[in-house]
Amino acid sequence: MIDYLSNLVARICDRTEQLHNGQTTSWQALREAEQLANHAYIPLLYQYITQEPDKDKRRAACFIITQLSRNTNDPEVIRFLLDRLRMEQDADMITSMQQDLERGLAIPSYINLEPLFNNTLSLNNNIRRSALLALRCSHHPAVEDWALNLLKRTVNEYDIYYITLLLHKVGTPKSVPALRRLLEYHRQDVKSLAFAAIADIEKEKEAMFYARCLMRGQLKFEAMEAIYKYADETAIPSVTARITELLSKRRSSARMTIETVKNGFTDLMLGMEFLFRFRTAKSDVKKTFSWITEKRADYLLPEEREWVRKHLVSA
Template sequence: MIDYLTNLVTRICDRSEQLNNGQTTSWQALREAEQLANHAYIPLLYQYIETEPDKDKRRAAGFIITQLSRNTNEPEVIRFLMDRLKTEQDADMITGIQQDLERGLTIPGYINLEPLLNNTLSLNNNIRRSALLALRGTHNPAVEDWALSLLKRTVNEYDVYYIALLLHKVGTRKSLPSLKRLLEYHRQDVKSLAFATIADIEKEKEAMFYTRCLLRGHLKFEAMEAIYKYADENAIQAVTARITELLSKRRSSARMTIETVKNGFTDLMLGMEFLSRFKAAKADVKKTFSWITEKRADYLLPEEREWVQRNLIPNS
C-alpha cells in the first residue's frame, strides 16, 4: 500500500514533458489522486508527510490526502493540515497547505483556526491571501469578526479584495456598514463583491436600493443580478430602461467575456430572464420583448440570441 502511494507521489512530481495519450505523467497522476477513496491510505500519508524531507513530495502527498478527505468525508485530515501549518517553515509549503484547506472539506467548528488567523497577518503575500481563502471554508462566526478587524487596518488593495471575498462567504448583517463603505472603493472588483454580498445578505429587503442603483448607472451589472435574484414587479421599469440602453447600439462579441459571470448570463440576459416572469400579465413587458425580437435581433450577442430563440420565438 505504501509502495503505491510512494509511486503516486513520484508520478505527481514528475516534471518531464513526455506525454502519454496526450497528457503528462504528472497530470494523469493528479487525476488518479482525485479518485482515491481508500480511508486506509490516510494514516500512511500522515506518517509520510511528517518524515519526508523533500518539500515537493510532501506537497504532492498533501494534495492526495486532501482528495482522500473529500472522498471519504474524513474531517480529521483538516486537523492534521492545521497542525502542519505550525511546523512547516517553507512559505511555498504553507501556501500549498492553505490551498489544500481551501479545496477540501468544510472546516468543522471544533477545529482551532489560530494557525490560519495568524497567517492572515504574515508578511508574505501568498501566505496571507491563501489563509484568507482557506477561511472561506468555515462557518465559525469568529471569522467574520476577524475579517472586519483586518479590513479596518488593511491598506493593501489586493488584501482588501481577498477580505471582501471572505466576507462574501461569511458576512452577515454585522458586516453591512463595512460593505457599504466598500461600495465607494476605487477597485471595481471590490465594489462588485461588496454589492453582491449586501444583496445576498439583505435579499428582498433592499430591492428598491438595487433598482435605484440600476437607474443611476451605479454597478449596473451587479444591480441587475440582484434584481434578478430578489426584486419584484416594481423593478420592471428600471430593467426595461436598462435593456433599452444596452440595445441602443451594437456591442462586440468580446463584451460577452467581460459581462459574463459564473451563471453564464450577460446583464441583458438577466434582465430578460427577470422580465419573462411577468410577460403573461404585463403588456409593457410583451411590448419590450416584441421590440427586441422585431427591431433589435441583430444587436444581440450570440448567447443572447440563443436565449431569445429558446424563450421568445414560438416553435424555435
C-alpha cells in the same frame, strides 16, 4: 500499501515532459490521486508527511490526503493539516497546503482556526491571501469578525479584495455596513464583490436599493444580477429602462466575454430573464418583448439572439 503511496508521490513529483497517452506522468498521477477513497491510506500519509524531509514529496502527500479527506468525508485530516501549518517553514509549502484546504471539505466549527488566522498576518503575500481563501471553508462566526477587523487595519488593495471575497462567503448582516463603504472603493473588482455580497446577505430586503443602483448607473451588471435573483415586479420599470438603454445602440460582441465571467449571461439576458417571469401578467412587459423582437433584433449579440429565439420566437 505504503509502497503504492510512495510510488504515487514519486509520480506526482515527476517533472519530465514525457507524455503517456497525451499526458505527463505527473498529470496522470494527480488525476489518480483525485479518485482515491481508501480511508486506510490516511494514517499512513500522516506518518509519511511528518517524517518526510523532502518538501516536494510532502507537498504531493498533502495533496493526496486532501483528496482522501474529501472522498471519504473525513474532516480530521483538516485538523492534521492545520497543525502542520504551525510546523512548516517554507512559504511555498504553507501556501500550497492552504490552497489544498480551500479545495477540501468544509472546516468544522470545532477545529481551531488559529494557524489560518495567524497566517493572514504574514508578511508573505501568498501565505496571507491563501489563508484568507482557506478561511472561506469555515462558517465559524469568528471568521467574519476576524475579516472585519482585518479590513479596518489593512490598506493593501489586493488584501482588501481577498477580504471582501471572504466576506462574500461568510458575511452576515453584521458585515453590511463595511461592505457598503467598499461600494465607494477605487477598484472595480472590490466594488463588484461588495455589491454581490450585500445582495446575497440582504436578498429581497434591499430590492429597492438594487433598482435605484440600476437607474443611477451604478454597478449596472451587479445591480441587474441582484434584481434577477431577489427582486419582485416592482423592479420592472428599472429593468425595462436599462434594457432600452442597452439597445439604444449597437454593441461590440466582445462585451459578451466581459459580462459572462460570473454566470454566462449578459446583463441584457439577465434583464430579459427577469421580465420573462411576468410576461403573462404585465402588458408593459409584453410591449418590451415585442419592441425587442420587432425593432431591435439586429442589435442583439449572438447569445442574446439565441435567448430570444428560445424564449420568445419559439414560444
